[in-house]
Amino acid sequence: AQSVTQLDSHVSVSEGTPVLLRCNYSSSYSPSLFWYVQHPNKGLQLLLKYTSAATLVKGINGFEAEFKKSETSFHLTKPSAHMSDAAEYFCVVTLNTGNQFYFGTGTSLTVIP
């Protein structure tokens, strides 16, 4: 079975400081992993994806994530937070052969000026 755990429901950082949003996954097979972002009243936007290629994945808006199989983690990072990064972030897992995506419960990121 596949599942995703987002360890923090809410993260608050100051503008210009690093962002770390944590995600651990459980999968019986080789997973593909994604981070999506949801701004208020907007749809879910893909930030980045891991699909068994390079373990360090770079996404949009300066975000990146590292797939660590030994730790079953796929944490999202950004060196310097911007006010526009304030949003809800979802870690998502799926099988390469499947079309069912499993969402984490989300992490709400607040950026303090």
Added chain:
Amino acid sequence: EPEVTQTPSHQVTQMGQEVILRCVPISNHLYFYWYRQILGQKVEFLVSFYNNEISEKSEIFDDQFSVERPDGSNFTLKIRSTKLEDSAMYFCASSPSTGPSGANVLTFGAGSRLTVL
């Protein structure tokens, strides 16, 4: 950039009424999905659709739900007799493909908020 569009953005309905949520997927995509997010809860998979038939569905997707691709562009979710617990944000998504060569990437719409009174 191509988008998935959903209508209506917000619908309020009385319990027991039928509701149809509409989606226009990205034109060259082959796989279509509905997800829902009850307020304060996680995003949940409802159903996936390919080649004019349901390919997977969750336990949530019971007999009161149905999906249809009535023409070449629209993808609809119908809830036959709405219940209070159907109040949620419903997201449509589409993807170009799926398979072992690499995971499909879903492009989501902005969502349709359904409020059942």
